[in-house]
Amino acid sequence: MAKKLIELKDITKMYDGTAVVDHINLYINENEFITLLGPSGCGKTTTLRMIGGFEKPDSGEVVMNGAVVNDIPPYERPINTVFQRYALFPHLNVYDNIAFGLRNQKVPKAEIAERVENALKMVSLPNFALRKVANLSGGQMQRVAIARAIVNKPKILLLDEPLAALDLKLRQNMQYELKEMQRKLGITFVYVTHDQEEALTMSDTIVVMKDGVIQQIGTPTGIYNEPKNRFVARFIGESNILDGVYVRQNLVSFMGAEFDCVDTQFADGEPVDVVIRPEDLDIIDAVGAKLIGEVSSSIFRGVHFELCVMVQGKEFVIHTYENRKVGEHVGLRVDSYEIHLMKVEHVEH
Amino acid sequence: MGVRKKEPGRITRYLRRPEVEKVLQSIANVLKYAFFAFFMFLMYLPIIVIAIQSFNESTGLIYQFTGFTFDHWKNVLTFNLDSSLMKAISTTLLVALLATGISTVLGTIIAIGIHSLPQKKRQGMVFLNQVPILNADIITGISLMFVFKIVAEVIPGVFGIPSLLIAHVFFCIPYVVLSVLPKLAELDDNLYDAALDLYCKPAVGITKVIIPAIMPGILTGMLIAFTMSIDDFLISFFNAGQVNNLSIYIYGGYNRRLAPEVYAYNTILSTVIIVALIAMYVSSSLKKRKNLKREPRHA
Amino acid sequence: MNIKKLGKLALPYLVWMLVLVGIPLLMIFILSFMNTDGVSFAGATWTTAAWEKMFTLADTTNLQILGYTFLTAFVATVICFLIGYPMAYIVARSPFSNKFVILILTIIPMWSNSLLRNVALKNILSESNILDSLLSRIGLSFSIVFANQDQATFISIVIGLVLTFLPFMILPIYTVIEKIDESLLEASMDLGANRVRTFAKVTFPLSMKGVTTGIIMVFLPCFSGFAIQKLLSSGTVYVLGSLIEVNYIHDINFVSMLSIVILVLIFGSMMIVNKVDKEGATLV
Ligand SMILES: Nc1ncnc2c1ncn2[C@@H]1O[C@H](COP(=O)(O)OP(=O)(O)OP(=O)(O)O)[C@@H](O)[C@H]1O
Ligand SMILES: [Mg+2]
Numbered sequence: 024m025a026k027k028l029i030e031l032k033d034i035t036k037m038y039d040g041t042a043v044v045d046h047i048n049l050y051i052n053e054n055e056f057i058t059l060l061g062p063s064g065c066g067k068t069t070t071l072r073m074i075g076g077f078e079k080p081d082s083g084e085v086v087m088n089g090a091v092v093n094d095i096p097p098y099e100r101p102i103n104t105v106f107q108r109y110a111l112f113p114h115l116n117v118y119d120n121i122a123f124g125l126r127n128q129k130v131p132k133a134e135i136a137e138r139v140e141n142a143l144k145m146v147s148l149p150n151f152a153l154r155k156v157a158n159l160s161g162g163q164m165q166r167v168a169i170a171r172a173i174v175n176k177p178k179i180l181l182l183d184e185p186l187a188a189l190d191l192k193l194r195q196n197m198q199y200e201l202k203e204m205q206r207k208l209g210i211t212f213v214y215v216t217h218d219q220e221e222a223l224t225m226s227d228t229i230v231v232m233k234d235g236v237i238q239q240i241g242t243p244t245g246i247y248n249e250p251k252n253r254f255v256a257r258f259i260g261e262s263n264i265l266d267g268v269y270v271r272q273n274l275v276s277f278m279g280a281e282f283d284c285v286d287t288q289f290a291d292g293e294p295v296d297v298v299i300r301p302e303d304l305d306i307i308d309a310v311g312a313k314l315i316g317e318v319s320s321s322i323f324r325g326v327h328f329e330l331c332v333m334v335q336g337k338e339f340v341i342h343t344y345e346n347r348k349v350g351e352h353v354g355l356r357v358d359s360y361e362i363h364l365m366k367v368e369h370v371e372h
Numbered sequence: 373m374g375v376r377k378k379e380p381g382r383i384t385r386y387l388r389r390p391e392v393e394k395v396l397q398s399i400a401n402v403l404k405y406a407f408f409a410f411f412m413f414l415m416y417l418p419i420i421v422i423a424i425q426s427f428n429e430s431t432g433l434i435y436q437f438t439g440f441t442f443d444h445w446k447n448v449l450t451f452n453l454d455s456s457l458m459k460a461i462s463t464t465l466l467v468a469l470l471a472t473g474i475s476t477v478l479g480t481i482i483a484i485g486i487h488s489l490p491q492k493k494r495q496g497m498v499f500l501n502q503v504p505i506l507n508a509d510i511i512t513g514i515s516l517m518f519v520f521k522i523v524a525e526v527i528p529g530v531f532g533i534p535s536l537l538i539a540h541v542f543f544c545i546p547y548v549v550l551s552v553l554p555k556l557a558e559l560d561d562n563l564y565d566a567a568l569d570l571y572c573k574p575a576v577g578i579t580k581v582i583i584p585a586i587m588p589g590i591l592t593g594m595l596i597a598f599t600m601s602i603d604d605f606l607i608s609f610f611n612a613g614q615v616n617n618l619s620i621y622i623y624g625g626y627n628r629r630l631a632p633e634v635y636a637y638n639t640i641l642s643t644v645i646i647v648a649l650i651a652m653y654v655s656s657s658l659k660k661r662k663n664l665k666r667e668p669r670h671a
Numbered sequence: 672m673n674i675k676k677l678g679k680l681a682l683p684y685l686v687w688m689l690v691l692v693g694i695p696l697l698m699i700f701i702l703s704f705m706n707t708d709g710v711s712f713a714g715a716t717w718t719t720a721a722w723e724k725m726f727t728l729a730d731t732t733n734l735q736i737l738g739y740t741f742l743t744a745f746v747a748t749v750i751c752f753l754i755g756y757p758m759a760y761i762v763a764r765s766p767f768s769n770k771f772v773i774l775i776l777t778i779i780p781m782w783s784n785s786l787l788r789n790v791a792l793k794n795i796l797s798e799s800n801i802l803d804s805l806l807s808r809i810g811l812s813f814s815i816v817f818a819n820q821d822q823a824t825f826i827s828i829v830i831g832l833v834l835t836f837l838p839f840m841i842l843p844i845y846t847v848i849e850k851i852d853e854s855l856l857e858a859s860m861d862l863g864a865n866r867v868r869t870f871a872k873v874t875f876p877l878s879m880k881g882v883t884t885g886i887i888m889v890f891l892p893c894f895s896g897f898a899i900q901k902l903l904s905s906g907t908v909y910v911l912g913s914l915i916e917v918n919y920i921h922d923i924n925f926v927s928m929l930s931i932v933i934l935v936l937i938f939g940s941m942m943i944v945n946k947v948d949k950e951g952a953t954l955v
Contacts, residue, residue, distance in 0.1 A: 077565045098568050102569075106565065106570045108561075111560075112563065112567075112584075123570050407758075411758060417791075417792075417892055418783075421794055421795055422791045424801060436801070437801055482681055486684075488678040490678075497681055500688050501688075506888075506891070506941050510895045510930075511934060514915070515921065518710055519733065592846055594785050599778075602784075605786055609916075619784060622786045623898050626790075626906060632785060641782070642783050645782045648839075649775065653771065
């Protein structure tokens, strides 16, 4: 059993009378790479800031190693942060930025020099010590920010969209490097992003948030394959979501036809949401198919084609390796284990 | 390319020929800089006259240059001045230095406070802060005089250096605040949090991170405060009690001859300020150049 | 910055401002409708005497002074604008890599005592002046001759005001023009506007913020001051400020009333500045 390092117990944070973070419960294990994922403004940063101690929850408890730390200020927590847009000290050079935390902890000079040097190597910026931070490129600033945090050997590293400002190529490189770094250093990473691909690639655990409420916690594959609701299904990759009815065990009906399925936790006759990923739909002959439609568009996406097929006035997105002409009549097929059923959410608004 | 217009006429076409355009352009440039230089010169004319007067030997006729002398300069530099001028100058400098120091510290703290307010309140405070700047000096002077008159009922000695100093601090603070606020706005929102994250206590976070990062703004504010304080007449006039500062001294002598040392003092002071600023500027740009030179090796 | 707690650092300033701005303003308003002995209200009664002293047709001396003050201030401000705008524009758009130097040149005069500069100016404007005295040594002469004393006084005052407050017109305008994005001008030219049109339709409207501030920063001191006017007229001319100067010890009620006249103008300007420049970016 992994050791619980941090627990958020029923945390709520209000701004101007609205709950920005709404009764969330979450625990973070030692050495885990956990990602808070959600659209802009959903409360990711706020959650992270409460873990870091920059913000106090209005109710609930932040527990660290079994002790409540709500009132412990950031400078007394074994946590360091890589801030959104880095927050490097503009009046200090790279070396002094990285040495900043060590100096405040009264680490001996010689040791500081050594640790800063190692940290710079770690982020592949050797020989950058005397550079002014204002003259660095985005990617370099970002590395300095990481070095400035990890040089303190924190138990937990909080990273708030650290790669958001980088171009695609660099971002992918840094994703890999960060993951490597986490493995090597054995630090717990709490990572914030609104990029689902990034979350899927890097995380051990993903926490999907929306409007301050946790929608689902799980492994990347778990969340991708078995989204709990429409929001998660839509947010994590593309999905075809359909209204259906759970007829009985292993049988579901939608689009006027009945399909075998493997989900079992519903009552007979219960309405369900049906999720089918675009890559799980196969194009077959129209003749004899349960789902028949007309190709309305086709876009080449590099490796695959993205087809849109209109079936009974409902548009299906399909990823396939062989192209079909627009206007062509095709049939669609899906394997029983690739039909995923979700409980229908009570519409709240 | 622009929108097509109707065909230009012959004169326009002639004027648009490259060689003609070049000549016209350079004529325009000459006129432009002549205009600039002329009014610059006019602004400097009184200062030139002040400088000339500081070397004028004439003791009687003020508008005659009778001979060259260093005596006035010598008198200023050896503090050999008649007592009323000496008092005026020392009051001016004392008040200016104290007011600059106090208002720089207070103004910086206030600016940090204002910056940390929520937007609505911040805008309100920024507006309030502008009041002394936009207010006519004479109103500020009278307003403060009213307050000091009331205070004087309780503390009779308030008129004089104390009231003068408070008045100067009052009108200097807004300039410091206005110089510091934009620097604060430029800072990364998380800078202070980053300091706390890296084990700074709150007060240390401010002195170690925020203050150095906004230093250029603080220095600008300081310079403006000093400039305003040293030159103030109107506000001081109503709040100096029996004390004179240099402006009041000069004003009081509007119809008679000023001690020639005034000219020497003024010339010396502005020279010192200008030299100091140029030195600061040169040393900072040298530093910059050195940094630039050093960097490629680490790249 | 997340230093919400630091917001309370601004609180004492609010109190300080209320005491040093709010209370006196209230006093000025009340005192202008009373006859008091200094700031003591003992035995005082309500009266509009102070107002009548100014706005009466029986004796228009004070109204004439008000008119003369306005005229000098207005003329000086217009001239400051006509000279200051092109100067600011020239500096801001100059190819000089180092505008700092030119800017410092604009500011240097401010480090000479402004009253002393006007004393020197008065010297220059006198018939026999120090420049003439110097130039005569090499056989030249320099002297400005006016048609009559009134004209001499008026022109001297206007020149004094202009030369004293010109930097306050140049600096805010410079600040805004400097900030105008070069690409906006290119965009305008690209869209078919020539230089003149670009200036009229893009640069000038965008520099209005600085112009407003500049005009206010020049007009208010020109309108409310008295020292420059007194120096340059050798004490022969009265302006609004002179009335305050003469009465500030003995007739506080009249002084309060005069302050209100000035305050009305200031209040208007503040409204304008607050509209066009919320963060006070052009004030320093
Ligand atoms: N200091 C604050 N005062 C008032 N409201 C705030 C404050 N900080 C955050 N909010 C609000 O709380 C909500 C959540 O903000 P938060 O920064 O946590 O979002 P986020 O998920 O990090 O978004 P993003 O991806 O854009 O960074 C937003 O609606 C934001 O406007
Ligand atoms: Mg965020």
